[in-house]
Amino acid sequence: MNPNILRTVAELRDRVRTWRRAGERVAVVPTMGALHQGHLSLVETAKARVERVIVTLFVNPKQFNNPSDLATYPRTEADDAAKLAPYEVDVLFAPSVEEMYGPRFSTSVSVTGVSDGLCGANRPGHFDGVATVVSKLLLQTGADIACFGEKDYQQLLVVRRVVEDLNIPIEIIGCPTVREADNLALSSRNVRLTAEQRRIAPEIADVLLRSAAHLASGMNADPVLEAARSSLVSAGFDRVEYIELRDAETLEPLHRADRPARLLAAAWLGETRLIDNVPVVPTET
Structure with a gap:
């Protein structure tokens, strides 16, 4: 009913x-x-x-x-x-x-x-x-x-x-974020993606997860974030609005994941803006 x-x-x-x-x-x-x-x-x-x-x-x-x-x-x-x-x-x-x-x-x-x-x-x-x-x-x-x-x-x-x-x-x-089988975060905006854009879109989650693993091991954020940005552009995203490491509670920008953190990104495929984020839990402090 x-x-x-x-x-x-x-x-x-x-x-x-x-x-x-x-x-x-x-x-x-x-x-x-x-x-x-x-x-x-x-x-x-x-x-x-x-x-x-x-x-x-x-x-x-x-x-x-x-x-x-x-x-x-x-x-x-x-x-x-x-x-x-x-x-x-x-x-x-x-x-x-x-x-x-x-x-x-x-x-x-x-x-x-x-x-x-x-x-x-x-x-x-x-x-x-x-x-x-x-x-x-x-x-x-x-x-x-x-x-x-x-x-x-x-x-x-x-x-x-x-x-x-x-x-x-x-x-x-x-x-928790609900995802498609290929890891793309569910969003009402996903229906706007063309078939080719939909093929590219899951890369935002994959890049975040790979980058989060590097950051959790204690790597400095700047090179990791720059590599992540380059990976998204290479994958076919038209523009990366941001990809940043922030404190999980205050959203203060971080240079290292020396406390519980969040890695967040927004990027564009054509006229569609996708956002995603993953936790970063440091393995060392």
Whole structure:
């Protein structure tokens, strides 16, 4: 059975109050739709932890710095609802832009530090938009836990910072990246790849994994990152936006993996931007 679709915050809060009266715990899985197995793995995690699960579907205009990207972002609510049906999700919350951002809306949540650099450097305002909409969704749902994928690692840390700084009473669960058989991280953007681009795309994960092994052994980051960048260009990527070694908790840039770290990359195949990241656990300090 497809999930019950709610459109307003009032309806959503009324439903959550009913669950609360029954002593049930609630999880939320925030999405922008175009669901794939990565999203559904978050739902599985949520279902295993609590009695009630809300999936949100909202294409958030405030996190798009490119109007054409917003205009072409897939809207597939009926398909998304059908994909959720086997998971017995309790509610699909799919508000309108007007419901989320009324005519006098004038508040923005901005996070510094973990939002600097990486995706934040080339997408001005993006993480302000993410932090604002996630703050609203967490408060609207009143959930006990929220599940986010590690593929969007910088976003995950931004959300954690918002929750800690604003004392929002919720646990943020980071879930492992789900990959295709050839190691390409699942993404709604993968459908935009041509057959040749799809052949090249898994190299981003392979390069990250090879580089992470070198960095974990104590090698200096600069030559490893330069070699990784060259490998991606040689593989056929049109542009490497970044490939960087960062502290796993603060996203501070690192020259050596002398503490738990993350290796993150963004690269372009034609008009499609792919991101990925892998952990770097030092074998020596």
